Amino acid sequence: MGISQAVKSALEPFVGATVADTCVRATALSLGKMSDELDTDDLSALEASIRKLLGPVAPPAAIDDAIVTIQRSVMGV
């Protein structure tokens, strides 16, 4: 399982499959990469992107939870 898939799997129970995919694609796009080219060096960019996208609709604690889940999930990749 690649980083992008690990991030989607971690986000999906919280935000749904469509939005999880949007978060990964938006990050990859901002870095000039494809989703499956994301690696562990891109985690901080992913975090910033997720906070920006989910900020208007999710409480900060929920976003913090999602970020921690992603970090743990990615460390296991």
Added chain:
Amino acid sequence: MAGSYVSRSTCITFGTAVVLVAVTAVLVSLGVGGEKGVVAIADIGGVLVVGLSAAVILATARRLGPATSVGRPWLLIGLGAMSFMVGDVIWTVIEVGVGAEPPYPGLPDPFYLIEYPLVAFGVLSAGLAFRGLVDVRRPAIIATVVGLAVSAIVYVGLLAPYVLSDPEISTGEKVLSTLYPLADVLLMLTPAIFVVAVVSSLGGGRLAWPWWAVATGAVLLAFADTGYSWLAAADLYDSGSFIDYGWSLGHAFMMLGALFARDLATRHVT
């Protein structure tokens, strides 16, 4: 470590509201306290459930930050529920305290009516907050089309034959009996369809739960109000009618939405 995403206090608070509605229904159906007792139980039961709902929703808004895009919808919905509760308290004072039949139109009606725009703005602003994540134009078009179609059905099926054409109904009653069902469709049902269409496009996830619950509540309120308009126009409404439980349960489901939102704001991963 991840815990349960529905807290014990959410289960207890929503359960309390449902039990209150059930106890009220049982006592009313058994005719406890005679005619006056039934009216008092029905009215006070309604005030308690709506009051609990308003307090919980407003507390959620305060916790999430009433000035933020996450908390503002709950502030508006909570103020709407609070306004409805004030209307219910006035109704109860007239019917139970004074022992008179509440006038229709009467003093409670402005407070009931204020809830519509507040809930509509709250639900619409919540749905629009997702515009950075999903397409909100299609849900807006779907909700508008369905809302206008249901408005036409309500006009043709209820207002024209039973309310507007009846010479025995006063002008004031006609205005209110038209306002309630149309506001239900346009300011409750239509925003509910919009937000459900928006959160459906997320593809699942707990972020959608609060808005499924609020939409369920809005639909229950819309059915209760439309039923009330029809029963009031036909002079068939009495406190303790099944319609009363639609109002109580509608607000209880909106409260459940706020409780889900509050649970989202609680750290589960440590």
